[in-house]
Amino acid sequence: MSERIVVNPVTRISGFMEIEAIVEQHKVVDAKVKGLMFRGFELMLKGRDPLDAIYYTERICGICSTAHGLASTIALEQALGVIPTEQGRYLRDFMHGAEFLQNHLRHFYQFVVPDYVKLPGQVCTVFESPFSDMRIPKEKNDLIAQHYFDSLNVSREAHEMIAVLGGKAPHTHGIFVGGATTQATADKIVQLKNMLTDVARFIEEVTIPDVGIIAQYYPEYYHNGQSYGNLLSYGCFDNYPSLGTLYLDPMIAVDGEIRALDKSRITEEIDYSWYTDQLDAYSPMETIPVDDRNKPDAYSFIKSVKSENLPFECGPLARQWLSGAYRHGISTMDRIVARIYEAKKITEILRTLIDNMDLYAASQSEYEIPVSSSGAGLIDTTRGALGHWLKIENQLLSFYQVITPSVWNLSSRANDGRPGTGERALIGAEIQDEENPVELARIIRSFDPCVSCATHVYYPDKAPKFITIVP
Amino acid sequence: MNSEKIKLVWLELNGCSGNIISLLNGSEPSFQYMITEMVDLVYDQALIPCEGERAMDVLFQVMDQEFILAVEGAVATKNNGRYQIIGSWQGTEITGLDAVRMLGEKAVHVIAVGACSSHGGVSAGSPNPSQCVSVDSLLNRRVINLPGCPCHPDWFLSTLEYLLNYGEPELDAEGRPVFLYGITIHQRCERRSYFDQGVFATELGEATCMFRLGCKGPITPIDCPIRKWNDRVSWPVQANTPCIGCAQFGFPDRMEPFITFRNMEPEQVRQPNPAELQRGGALNE
Numbered sequence: 001m002s003e004r005i006v007v008n009p010v011t012r013i014s015g016f017m018e019i020e021a022i023v024e025q026h027k028v029v030d031a032k033v034k035g036l037m038f039r040g041f042e043l044m045l046k047g048r049d050p051l052d053a054i055y056y057t058e059r060i061c062g063i064c065s066t067a068h069g070l071a072s073t074i075a076l077e078q079a080l081g082v083i084p085t086e087q088g089r090y091l092r093d094f095m096h097g098a099e100f101l102q103n104h105l106r107h108f109y110q111f112v113v114p115d116y117v118k119l120p121g122q123v124c125t126v127f128e129s130p131f132s133d134m135r136i137p138k139e140k141n142d143l144i145a146q147h148y149f150d151s152l153n154v155s156r157e158a159h160e161m162i163a164v165l166g167g168k169a170p171h172t173h174g175i176f177v178g179g180a181t182t183q184a185t186a187d188k189i190v191q192l193k194n195m196l197t198d199v200a201r202f203i204e205e206v207t208i209p210d211v212g213i214i215a216q217y218y219p220e221y222y223h224n225g226q227s228y229g230n231l232l233s234y235g236c237f238d239n240y241p242s243l244g245t246l247y248l249d250p251m252i253a254v255d256g257e258i259r260a261l262d263k264s265r266i267t268e269e270i271d272y273s274w275y276t277d278q279l280d281a282y283s284p285m286e287t288i289p290v291d292d293r294n295k296p297d298a299y300s301f302i303k304s305v306k307s308e309n310l311p312f313e314c315g316p317l318a319r320q321w322l323s324g325a326y327r328h329g330i331s332t333m334d335r336i337v338a339r340i341y342e343a344k345k346i347t348e349i350l351r352t353l354i355d356n357m358d359l360y361a362a363s364q365s366e367y368e369i370p371v372s373s374s375g376a377g378l379i380d381t382t383r384g385a386l387g388h389w390l391k392i393e394n395q396l397l398s399f400y401q402v403i404t405p406s407v408w409n410l411s412s413r414a415n416d417g418r419p420g421t422g423e424r425a426l427i428g429a430e431i432q433d434e435e436n437p438v439e440l441a442r443i444i445r446s447f448d449p450c451v452s453c454a455t456h457v458y459y460p461d462k463a464p465k466f467i468t469i470v471p
Numbered sequence: 472m473n474s475e476k477i478k479l480v481w482l483e484l485n486g487c488s489g490n491i492i493s494l495l496n497g498s499e500p501s502f503q504y505m506i507t508e509m510v511d512l513v514y515d516q517a518l519i520p521c522e523g524e525r526a527m528d529v530l531f532q533v534m535d536q537e538f539i540l541a542v543e544g545a546v547a548t549k550n551n552g553r554y555q556i557i558g559s560w561q562g563t564e565i566t567g568l569d570a571v572r573m574l575g576e577k578a579v580h581v582i583a584v585g586a587c588s589s590h591g592g593v594s595a596g597s598p599n600p601s602q603c604v605s606v607d608s609l610l611n612r613r614v615i616n617l618p619g620c621p622c623h624p625d626w627f628l629s630t631l632e633y634l635l636n637y638g639e640p641e642l643d644a645e646g647r648p649v650f651l652y653g654i655t656i657h658q659r660c661e662r663r664s665y666f667d668q669g670v671f672a673t674e675l676g677e678a679t680c681m682f683r684l685g686c687k688g689p690i691t692p693i694d695c696p697i698r699k700w701n702d703r704v705s706w707p708v709q710a711n712t713p714c715i716g717c718a719q720f721g722f723p724d725r726m727e728p729f730i731t732f733r734n735m736e737p738e739q740v741r742q743p744n745p746a747e748l749q750r751g752g753a754l755n756e
Contacts, residue, residue, distance in 0.1 A: 040600025062489020163701035167710030364676035
């Protein structure tokens with residue numbers, strides 16, 4: 001006998017998602033991760049001025065807007081034949097790194113911590129938590145709960161680093177073709193160094209101990225949430241002409257073997273998502289499927305993406321593993337821990353970038369839009385591998401494809417029926433109490449989902465009866 | 472205590488979560504100040520610890536009480552709203568469209584936070600694939616609009632302060648508080664003297680007026696030049712980039728191109744007429 005459990009909404013993620021799991025004898029035997037929101041940026045971008053794509057695509061995500069601006073800029077540079085200056089790259093990569101810090105801190109404290117730490121419900125109603133599996137002793141619990149609020153000042157400061165160079169965050173302005181629009185000045189440098197020092201100290205002295213406490217009291221989370229084990233990165237903070245690679249180059253791991261990424265072997269599939277097209281599998285530059293909410297057998301707005309015909313996991317754990325910095329395991333807790341270790345690594349990279357900035361180095365000029373061209377911008381961002389592919393015809397965008405990290409991690413089923421990476425991570429998980437299946441969303445949250453989806457939990461004490469018995 | 476403060480529901484719809492992220496960046500006033508001293512935050516999908524049906528219970532139980540509704544994101548109307556679902560309640564899928572109608576009619580005040588909820592914004596960008604619309608187009612009541620992409624935390628928190636202690640602020644014809652949206656960026660721009668002297672930048676990164684690069688400051692009424700962003704460290708013009716009109720109605724479609732190297736002529740500049748100030752408008756018609 002199996003039970004069907006549905007969680008909707010999965011809260012504390014960006015966007016809206018549903019998890020559906022089939023559970024037999026306290027074990028997940030099948031799972032679906034459903035993205036239930038759609039805006040259609042790829043359709044909107046067609047016909048727009050190519051340079052406007054930078055700010056327009058930032059609006060895909062208020063959390064990782066800088067990442068989209070950067071991917072779009074890299075794609076445009078390829079299309080326009082512009083090589084960014086190394087100094088310009090330092091400035092925009094500094095902004096991108098500051099976004100990593102802001103994102104990782106917000107994800108850990110605001111999204112992950114409430115799964116394991118009881119927040120003070122007397123502050124306001126939103127923090128009244130119903131979870132029963134709260135194991136951390138009161139003194140330590142309350143310390144981390146205090147850090148939940150303290151961290152907001154630190155993540156705010158990380159966003160301020162973006163604004164110093166880019167005018168504002170989210171939806172920053174400073175990243176542009178050629179590099180960045182601002183130049184390093186002594187007043188900005190000392191301001192940024194001060195901010196970076198504050199953030200780095202908090203990560204080392206507060207966040208790393210906090211994640212250690214959570215890991216200590218929830219040891220089985222080192223054993224659930226295992227994915228296929230294939231890891232992928234487009235590379236980031238890499239290939240500087242004079243500094244070389246500060247983090248990692250584009251690479252993958254398949255069956256334990258690490259090798260270079262072949263960017264030409266990325267494909268998307270749509271049999272199980274709400275889109276239709278003449279092709280049901282295609283490479284990024286081939287086609288943009290059209291949304292179809294009523295398509296039979298489909299269950300998600302998230303497509304399925306593969307490389308070399310294989311599913312992959314991307315994100316901080318993949319990068320930490322591929323770069324050799326962290327190889328403890330592939331699990332829920334490893335993802336959470338690796339994200340925090342990566343935050344520390346990013347503070348070191350940013351320190352290197354700022355130490356190499358030249359005062360007043362400018363990177364801008366007047367740009368001419370070609371009549372016809374194309375470009376791809378593939379870069380690893382906060383949550384993993386982000387790709388923008390574009391074509392220009394008659395000096396306007398004629399095609400725009402975006403594949404986000406969350407499509408890699410939260411793919412719907414592939415056309416051959418194989419579950420997506422996040423779905424695979426749910427399968428095999430032990431569910432202690434089917435009426436309060438906290439494990440499901442804890443596992444999925446470890447990927448830091450950025451989707452617009454929706455989900456529901458069925459509770460047996462409410463009418464109508466919520467647990468569906470599948471014969 | 473929670474019971475002494477009015478309740479606040481933050482409803483996220485078809486958008487990018489950028490406005491709650493921006494609110495968390497608030498600094499004097501801060502998000503922490505808001506939740507401890509100003510309101511009892513009841514629901515926000517990005518922050519609430521509980522999930523699934525229990526989260527939906529929290530959201531809908533508030534309807535029996537006095538509450539302020541803040542909405543970020545546009546309302547997707549395609550397929551009767553099924554392009555954005557906020558959760559499931561008592562066995563039924565709840566669309567963003569359902570939630571706005573249910574909560575919007577009962578709230579003491581409704582605040583549309585950011586471009587998408589105020590007028591559709593980027594979510595409604597042509598050809599508007601999910602048929603997104605503004606909050607006020609669906610409700611038969613007054614909605615306070617705080618356009619901006621994102622909304623500055625000060626714009627939201629000062630509007631909230633106004634409502635809590637001074638009643639409803641004076642609103643313009645488009646529902647924007649006049650104390651925030653009364654004066655254009657151009658009127659107070661730190662580079663205005665370059666404009667007046669006819670000194671124009673030809674590429675980004677220069678320190679002079681960016682009108683010829685497509686700046687929308689002349690048609691965007693908001694206080695960025697004196698407010699600045701992210702604890703007041705900078706703003707787009709200070710970062711050597713033009714204003715793209717993100718706080719004006721009609722963003723993004725009527726504000727494009729955001730940046731152009733086609734070199735507009737200074738005589739094309741003029742003060743916008745009142746109709747343009749209400750709904751945006753092309754600068755060079």
